[in-house]
Amino acid sequence: MAQPATPLTIDAQSAEDPVLSHKPENRVWKKFRHHRSAMLGGILVAFFILLAVFAPLLPIPDPLATDWGAVRKAPSMAHWLGTDDLGRDVLSRLIWGAQASLLAGVVSVAIAVSLGVPLGILAGYFGGWTDAVISRCTEALLAAPFLILAIALAAFLGPSLTNAMIAIGISATPVFVRLTRGQVLSVAAEDYVDSARAIGLPTHRILSRYIFPNVLPPVLVQATLTVATAIIAEASLSFLGLGQQPPAPSWGSMLNTAKNFLTQAPWMALWPGIAIFLVVLGFNLLGDGLRDALDPREQ
């Protein structure tokens, strides 16, 4: 080297050092990519999302069009997955039903996160009475089983897909409150929160810039896993007639109709069952993979 000036060499070193110049996002993505089951989960989820998004563009029959000449037909070239009791194409209903299921999963989790995370941050950061009130309410909600609570709320709000999403969202909120509160307790004890207070940042800035981003990774994992639970919950509510209203297609209501024809037309139950299974599996694998990739201990 021509110039042995010390500060320059320090800088050149760290720029070339692969460990120091490694961004966390890259590291997470790298770990995720090498995680086989996580990639499988990601592909499954992506597949169903693409189906749902592009449903209007696919060359499939109208999911609501009945055909009295083709009632409960077995899978064939004309109807790849068969037809239901009103002669509607099962494949088409399955694809359009993916919209309802995924929408219910994502929207209800969004509701749960946007209610649960702020409440958890308040409870964890302020402690005392705030924590006591929020935590006792959370525990009261947790005392009721998730699905029972969702059913009760959906019945109370009235049967519709929107109300089902609200009911599922509220039922899933306590988990996020608890998780966030616990994370906040550990993050608030970090030195960087003290140093934020020492430079005089107001509380709302500390909460939004120092606490919130650092409690996010586990919340993200929990949210992904909860989407799977919410999809099952939506299917259950639709099965009971509390979710998506007929004739609009939904995997839960398709199963409900199919249960009357299990021996005559088993495909009517088989395909929505498989779809629910695959999408739930996909979200679970994705969540597990995210958890491993975001865990700094598993290097």
Added chain:
Amino acid sequence: MQRLKLVHSDSSPNDVLLEVSDFSLRFKGAQKDLISHVSFSVKAGQTVCIVGESGCGKSVTSLAMMGLLPEGAAEIHGGGITFDGRHYDLKDQKALREFRGSRMTMIFQEPMTSLNPSFRIGDQIAEAVQCHGAHTAEEARARALAMLVRVGIPAPEKRMREYPHQLSGGMRQRVMIAMALVNDPALLIADEPTTALDVTIQAQILDLIRDLQAETNMGTIMITHDLGVVAEIADTVAVMYAGTVVEAGPAEQIFNDPQHPYTIGLMSSIPKLTGPRGRLATVPGMVPTAENMPDGCRFATRCPFAQDICKTDPKPQSFGNGHVAACHFAPLDTHFEACA
């Protein structure tokens, strides 16, 4: 590039910036004071070192000075703290926040964990600027960049865009110092700023703090257990033991003529390169816990000279130039010569 002007026109060298007077603090519901009758003051441009072993109340005192003690956990039991001539109330967080980070600031022991891992260096420093005054984002970033230059970070524009984990410990401590000093504080409290760093970096960081101090005439309180650091930078020293100041005075006098048995114990436990070799002297025993604090002199349980009189509170004895020691037997040499 914009050059920071950090000199305070309103402070002359003899202004007392911070005065801690007869300050006592106890945890809610505790029987005894955690911090008992602590007094010292810091002037502009002065470096005060608070020395003592772990658990002697150094850090609690510094948190109290910043008004950062957890609300509801501790209460002031006597005396108080004045900063900029204003007596302050630990319950009035809003008033405290006004000067915290602008007039008075603090750096912490652990540079590895004292920066927010989710934000870029530049954003964190700029945020410190923006929360103390109406600055545009560009102004704040310009000041952050200028400050990074001043603390000697190479390639500062590149570092601005990096995350804390991409920097080494020494670099992070420089960033912490930049963040603390970006608002031209009049007083810096440094809680063991070099403990977590290796020795060569320690010297660099101490030099940096000293240079910045000379430039800006800020007062500095350095909290440390490292007497080597004290010898290097202190103007005055306060030796703390179990929540009390046992001896205080000009650094030179404390090092050359320590008067309290605890200070003597601390001094003799420094390894020396010259002189006879042998086992390093230690002060036997441990600092008593808050519940087991003895009455009278708190050092009596470990003091080789302790006698019955030590069960009463020792009066501070003065030795000139503000050198005081709280011991019944001070000055030790004449006292024990008389006994012998």
